[in-house]
Amino acid sequence: MWHMNNRGVFSDPNKVDVNTFYSNLKELVGPGAEMIIEETWEHLQKHFGTKAGGDLIRSSPLERIQKIMEIGEA
Numbered sequence: 609m610w611h612m613n614n615r616g617v618f619s620d621p622n623k624v625d626v627n628t629f630y631s632n633l634k635e636l637v638g639p640g641a642e643m644i645i646e647e648t649w650e651h652l653q654k655h656f657g658t659k660a661g662g663d664l665i666r667s668s669p670l671e672r673i674q675k676i677m678e679i680g681e682a
Contacts, residue, residue: 611636626674645669652676 612618612632617625634641649669656676667675 626670626677630670642669645673649673 609618612629615628615632617628617632630641630645633644637644646669649672652673
């Protein structure tokens with residue numbers, strides 16, 4: 609958190625850029641970042657469902673998180 613906060617990832621707590629978060633996470637933990645993103649997607653899916661449509665099946669967990677965040681902003 610400290611590292612990402614110093615890089616401005618959490619500068620606006622109401623809007624987090626998932627791509628920036630992911631790239632910083634990847635820099636910090638390496639290949640484990642993908643596992644964290646996958647687990648994050650599973651957590652979001654359990655709590656909020658998949659209102660983004662069937663196109664999510666073919667996308668990566670990162671793309672799924674981006675899509676569900678876009679829906680939340682609408």
